[in-house]
Amino acid sequence: TKPDVSPLPPGSHLLFAQTGKIEHIPLDSYHLKKSEAKAVLHIPDKVVIAVAYDCVDKMVYWTEITGPSINKASLQGGDPIPIIRSELESPEGIAVDHLGRTMFWTDSMRDVIEVASLDGSQRRILFNTDLINPRAIVTDPVNGYLYWADWNRDAPKIEASYMDGTSRRVLVKDNLMLPNGLTYDPQTSQLCWADAGTLKVECMTPSLGNRRKVLDGVQYPFGITSYGRNLYYTDWKRDAVIAANSYAGKETDEFHPQKQSRLYGITTAYAQCPAGQNYCSVN
Amino acid sequence: DSTAGTPTDCAPCPCPGGTSCAVVPRTNEVVCTNCPTGTTGKKCELCDDGYFGDPMGHNGPPRPCRPCKCSDNIDTNAVGNCDRETGECLKCIFNTDGFFCDRCKDGFYGNALAANPADKCKACSCSPFGTVDRQTNCNQVTGQCPCLPHVTNRDCSACEPGFFNLQSGQGCKRCNCSEIGSTN
Structure with a gap:
């Protein structure tokens, strides 16, 4: 039987x-419509880690570490489409640039960050140095930035570069300590991360460097x-999705799936693409 | 289908311990929704990530899902630490290797099972000049590198007394000093 x-x-x-x-989980403004939560896709023999969303074609992209592979499926129905199945070991993060029509992913065993077109063509390695446990990766398509986190226990870090790999810093x-999760909000220009070692969620505006704590005791x-x-994060101890108000700095709600087991990547599927045009199309 | 009006409208869930299930609307497939801890799959026949086993006995006798057994040589923040069926450890750390991360990886020696990470596996660091074929591997336990003739030390980094020219890469040569003119 095919997964649908x-x-x-x-x-x-x-x-x-x-x-x-x-x-x-449908969102009703900031509220979780928990009663309407359900599975989009069952792939029981795979361990899905990262998810990303393309707001243009309304597709979900995911990495799984069993194959391992990178796949996509239309959220309007249809079967999963494999995109990348070779030269992967532990792909744990994925991000989509909906303007440039590319995807980026991390691999924590090959210790690389790669990029390819959304159909898997034009694949190339963007970075293969100074990476130990790269995991979360996010894009800022309007400004052409890429952000990722490496939870290397000896020297954890959050890095940035342009999407072409230049200006890495x-x-x-x-x-x-263990910055497992990372998210960038295009409306507020906030980069936020969730750390399973410091047990904090922190945010900053990358261009300003105004780092601040949003939640602690996670x-x-x-x-x-x-x-x-709002911020929404998955938690391995609570086996839940937790909603928090980043302005008030407090938790507002939580969702427990029926099955108690680990939750991995989480992403927002926007009803419409965020406003903005491709940085490459300017001038 | 509870609307058909027959005594068999509702069938029991085919899930371990009578746990709950649901019918996938488009495919009419029955999926267990509350598998026991560590198990997953449509009929709870697989182990979750971080666990291994074969709960339904697809390959031999059933083995319940248990947490990965990797000699404390995996990182709990990693994913995919062991094969979900065989339990083979896939992400050994502290320079360990092996099915259970229970030995040092090539080029390292020591006790992979030591309690303190600093005491686990150390680099062989064999001297390239003094080691046979410039090998980088050493004895897993003692750390002894395979030394060329008349070369000594664990890492083959020195000539035996009375020998010289380690840098030749072909072993050390006898000094052949005159007994009369030498101090010892």
């Missing part, structure tokens, strides 16, 4: 991975995503 995608109703949603499946390296965050003023 259950089409998503209109509106914005959270998409998150739980071992052999990708689930969604370390954004954060102090007071980090238990074991893995993935994080933003939606306006």
Whole structure:
């Protein structure tokens, strides 16, 4: 039997991975419509880690470490489409540039960051140095930036570069331990991360460097995503998706899937693409 | 289908311990929704990431899902630490290797099972000049590198007394000093 995608109703949603499946929770402004949460896709023999969303074609992209492979599927229904199946070892992060029509991923065993077109063509290695445990990766398509986190226990860091791989620099390296999750909000220009070692969620505006704590006392965050003023993260100890108001700095809600097991990556499926044009198309 | 009006409308979930299940709308497939801890899959027949086993006995006798057994040589923040069926450790750290991360990887020696990471596996660091075929591997336990003739030390970094010219890369040569003119 083929795994089938259950089409998503209109509106914005959270998409998150739980071992052999990708689930969604509809968002009603900032509220989780928990009663309408359900699986989008069942792939029981795979361990899905990272998820990303392409707001143009309304496709979900994911990495799984069993094959390992990178795949996509339309959220309007249809079967999964494999994109990359070779030269992967432990792909644990994926990000889509919906303007440039490319995807980026991390591999924590090959210790690389790679880029390819959304169909898997034009694949190339962007970085293969100074990476130990790269995991979360996110894009800022309008400004052409790429951000990623490396949870290397000896020297954890959050880095940035342009999407073509130039201007690589370390954004954060102090007071980090296990920065598992990373998210960039295009509306507020906030980069936020969830750290399973410091047990904090922190944010900064990358161009300003105004780092600040948003949540502390979190238990074991893995993935994080933003939606306006809200942050949503998955937690390995609570086996839940937790909603927090980043302005008020407090937790507002949580969602426990029926099955208690680890939740991995999480992303926001926007009803519409965020405003902005490709930095390459300017001038 | 509870609307058909027959006594068999509702069938029991085919899930371990009578746990709950659901029907996937488009495919009519039954999927267990509350598999026991460490298990997953449509019929709870697989182990979750971080666990290994064969709960339904697809390959031999059933083995319940247990946490990866990797000699404390994996990082709990990593994913995919062991094969979900065989339990083979896939992400050994501290320079260990092997099915259970229970030995030092090539080029390292020591006790992979030592309690303190600093005492586990140390680099062989064989001297390239004094080691046979410039090998980088050493004895897994003692750390002794395979030395060329008349070369000594664990790492083959010195000539035996009375021998010289380690740099030749072909072993050390006898000094042949005159007994009369030498101090010892």
